[in-house]
Amino acid sequence: MSELLVEFYSEEIPSNLQSDVRKQINERLKDSLNKEKIIFNNMIVYSCPTRLTILIKDIKDKVKIPAREIRGPKVGVIDDVLNNFMRANNINKAQIFKKHTEKGDFHFFKKDSAIFDAKDLLIKELLNIISSLRWKKSMRWSNNDLHWGRPLRSIMAIYNGKILKFTYGHLNSKDFTIIEENSIEKSKKIHSFEEYDKFLSDNNIVLDQEKRKKRFLDKFEKICKSHKYKLNFKTSLIEEVNNLVDNPNVLHLSFHKKYLELPNEIIISTLESHQRYFPLFNEKNELTNNFFVVSNKADKSNLIKDGNRRVVDARLSDAKFFWDKDKSKNLIKQISNLKKITFYDKLGTIFDKTQRLRKLCAWVSDEININKEKVEIAASICKSDLCSDLVNEYPDLQGVMGKYFALAQGFESDISNAISDHYLPIGNDSLLPKKPISYTVSIVDKLDTLIGFFMINEKPTGSKDPFALRRSAIGLLKTVIENKINLKLGDLISYNIKLYEEQKVINENKNTELEILSFLRERVKNIFKDKKIKNDIIDASISSHSNGNFYELYKKNLIMNKYINKEIGKNVVSSYKRAFNIIEKEGDEFSGRPDAVLFRKKEENSLFEKLNEIRKSITVNEDNKDFEKLLVNLSETKIVTDSFFDNVVVNDKNIDIKNNRLELLKMFCNTFNTFINFSKLEGIS
Numbered sequence: 130m131s132e133l134l135v136e137f138y139s140e141e142i143p144s145n146l147q148s149d150v151r152k153q154i155n156e157r158l159k160d161s162l163n164k165e166k167i168i169f170n171n172m173i174v175y176s177c178p179t180r181l182t183i184l185i186k187d188i189k190d191k192v193k194i195p196a197r198e199i200r201g202p203k204v205g206v207i208d209d210v211l212n213n214f215m216r217a218n219n220i221n222k223a224q225i226f227k228k229h230t231e232k233g234d235f236h237f238f239k240k241d242s243a244i245f246d247a248k249d250l251l252i253k254e255l256l257n258i259i260s261s262l263r264w265k266k267s268m269r270w271s272n273n274d275l276h277w278g279r280p281l282r283s284i285m286a287i288y289n290g291k292i293l294k295f296t297y298g299h300l301n302s303k304d305f306t307i308i309e310e311n312s313i314e315k316s317k318k319i320h321s322f323e324e325y326d327k328f329l330s331d332n333n334i335v336l337d338q339e340k341r342k343k344r345f346l347d348k349f350e351k352i353c354k355s356h357k358y359k360l361n362f363k364t365s366l367i368e369e370v371n372n373l374v375d376n377p378n379v380l381h382l383s384f385h386k387k388y389l390e391l392p393n394e395i396i397i398s399t400l401e402s403h404q405r406y407f408p409l410f411n412e413k414n415e416l417t418n419n420f421f422v423v424s425n426k427a428d429k430s431n432l433i434k435d436g437n438r439r440v441v442d443a444r445l446s447d448a449k450f451f452w453d454k455d456k457s458k459n460l461i462k463q464i465s466n467l468k469k470i471t472f473y474d475k476l477g478t479i480f481d482k483t484q485r486l487r488k489l490c491a492w493v494s495d496e497i498n499i500n501k502e503k504v505e506i507a508a509s510i511c512k513s514d515l516c517s518d519l520v521n522e523y524p525d526l527q528g529v530m531g532k533y534f535a536l537a538q539g540f541e542s543d544i545s546n547a548i549s550d551h552y553l554p555i556g557n558d559s560l561l562p563k564k565p566i567s568y569t570v571s572i573v574d575k576l577d578t579l580i581g582f583f584m585i586n587e588k589p590t591g592s593k594d595p596f597a598l599r600r601s602a603i604g605l606l607k608t609v610i611e612n613k614i615n616l617k618l619g620d621l622i623s624y625n626i627k628l629y630e631e632q633k634v635i636n637e638n639k640n641t642e643l644e645i646l647s648f649l650r651e652r653v654k655n656i657f658k659d660k661k662i663k664n665d666i667i668d669a670s671i672s673s674h675s676n677g678n679f680y681e682l683y684k685k686n687l688i689m690n691k692y693i694n695k696e697i698g699k700n701v702v703s704s705y706k707r708a709f710n711i712i713e714k715e716g717d718e719f720s721g722r723p724d725a726v727l728f729r730k731k732e733e734n735s736l737f738e739k740l741n742e743i744r745k746s747i748t749v750n751e752d753n754k755d756f757e758k759l760l761v762n763l764s765e766t767k768i769v770t771d772s773f774f775d776n777v778v779v780n781d782k783n784i785d786i787k788n789n790r791l792e793l794l795k796m797f798c799n800t801f802n803t804f805i806n807f808s809k810l811e812g813i814s
Contacts, residue, residue, distance in 0.1 A: 345379050363401060456534050490505055
């Protein structure tokens with residue numbers, strides 16, 4: 130059993146690139162080795178700022194590939210295709226045979242069993258993986274064609290104690306590793322991972338990212354216990370800092386207490402986002418003037434402490450200056466300054482956007498009965514903080530600063546909170562706006578953004594979504610659903626498009642309204658799946674959705690999911706199935722408008738009356754329709770439909786009576802389909 134050790138030594142690789150590439154290599158290389166039948170015990174991918182290391186243990190030196198049949202082109206292709214296949218596999222026509230598969234007849238040949246050296250396969254698979262890594266950002270340097278996260282300086286590859294020779298770009302693999310400290314470079318020949326790890330450790334480099342993390346988190350815990358700090362740190366920051374150091378040392382620092390007068394968000398952003406430091410909270414969850422720094426070396430002379438303390442004090446001093454200056458700037462007066470800030474090319478300015486938001490919020494306030502004056506004020510000033518120096522310095526605090534400015538200027542709390550809350554949610558697990566003013570501004574802001582980009586055909590394509598429109602759509606839908614808002618977005622979209630056009634924005638996409646609704650329906654599928662709603666119910670409900678009321682759609686899904694396997698649901702499905710299967714065989718020429726004059730049986734009248742009764746309950750204009758009661762009504766038609774099918778012959782000799790009965794059954798299906806499209810449910814057809 131052998132060991133493979135490969136190290137890629139480079140300039141310092143950013144934290145986020147390390148995490149992503151470690152994951153890619155771990156998943157893809159394991160899969161490749163398994164496909165090549167290479168037997169190994171364990172594989173670990175390590176990284177620190179300047180090195181990416183792969184360790185594979187207990188590799189079986191020989192790989193036996195059993196005999197197998199290799200499929201070639203389909204029978205009937207032109208000779209050139211078959212000849213190319215034979216050349217590629219170094220075989221002749223006598224070795225080819227035909228075989229039938231589920232997908233048709235294909236040419237095959239039998240490849241004999243073979244034994245390969247594992248190291249040869251390892252080189253091939255390793256080069257395949259590293260050359261196809263999907264770096265979020267990569268670099269090419271000098272005159273070389275090689276791409277890497279940062280300039281790659283050296284590759285070390287050791288197999289079974291000896292160099293594993295290969296070439297990657299302009300670099301040849303070597304059997305030594307390099308370390309550099311204070312611009313002094315030294316190297317050491319390596320024979321095993323144990324020797325390699327010890328050499329790095331002796332030079333204060335902790336290769337294992339999990340050991341590094343444990344080292345500084347244990348120190349955090351010890352200091353927090355002794356000073357009674359709350360042990361609660363941002364996970365993403367822990368991961369980021371862990372990848373920035375290879376010799377973590379924890380420093381416990383403080384800044385001047387006068388800066389605690391600033392809003393907490395400014396201090397936290399200064400420490401976390403700008404400096405990658407860890408703010409500390411006391412047991413009452415109050416922010417203290419203390420913080421942790423994880424440095425990359427020991428600070429025996431306190432030079433690092435003093436330097437970091439000065440940096441934080443300087444940043445907070447600037448922030449205090451901006452805060453004192455900006456909080457007195459009247460937010461109403463700042464609205465006109467938004468004319469200087471472009472929303473997006475072809476879509477006007479942020480000022481134009483706030484004017485649309487104000488009118489849209491007024492429209493929504495009439496629909497959901499909230500205070501129109503307050504929501505119009507909130508919409509008008511929700512972007513005013515973009516004119517402040519503080520938000521220019523701390524762009525991650527847009528909205529948050531607007532809230533504090535509004536409170537300082539005497540605006541009511543629900544208006545002030547709407548300025549920060551309208552940006553919510555900011556991620557999958559983020560909080561949602563919960564107050565009426567907040568969620569109204571949030572909904573129209575996201576919808577306005579979606580509509581604008583769709584109007585100029587800047588829509589998401591494939592995996593590309595540069596303006597995060599999918600995230601905006603999901604945030605909008607979650608806000609509507611979780612706040613139980615009965616709002617027909619179709620009408621709101623039409624009005625929003627009209628407002629854009631009134632501002633002379635050219636609508637390059639005449640299908641904007643339909644495409645937005647379709648886009649939202651696709652996004653809402655994921656929300657429903659997260660709620661454990663069955664796929665066929667989701668498809669059935671969305672298929673019949675037309676008015677853009679997504680909370681109503683959600684309620685239908687919940688009710689159907691609850692009752693689909695219970696007696697109520699089974700009655701509905703079985704009744705529909707009998708009618709649908711008959712109509713399906715007869716074709717699409719029926720509209721669902723029977724003539725009561727042609728009814729010959731009382732069962733026809735009974736079914737007709739029951740359907741009209743259900744139609745009235747479906748079309749009633751209520752904000753909170755009782756869909757559970759409606760489903761029960763649909764279920765109760767089973768008695769009527771069973772009686773109809775037991776006593777009425779649909780296929781009557783009289784063609785007019787037959788067609789009228791088919792029209793009645795079509796009416797039945799149409800009526801049920803206004804609830805959800807039952808034909809999309811599993812087992813219907």
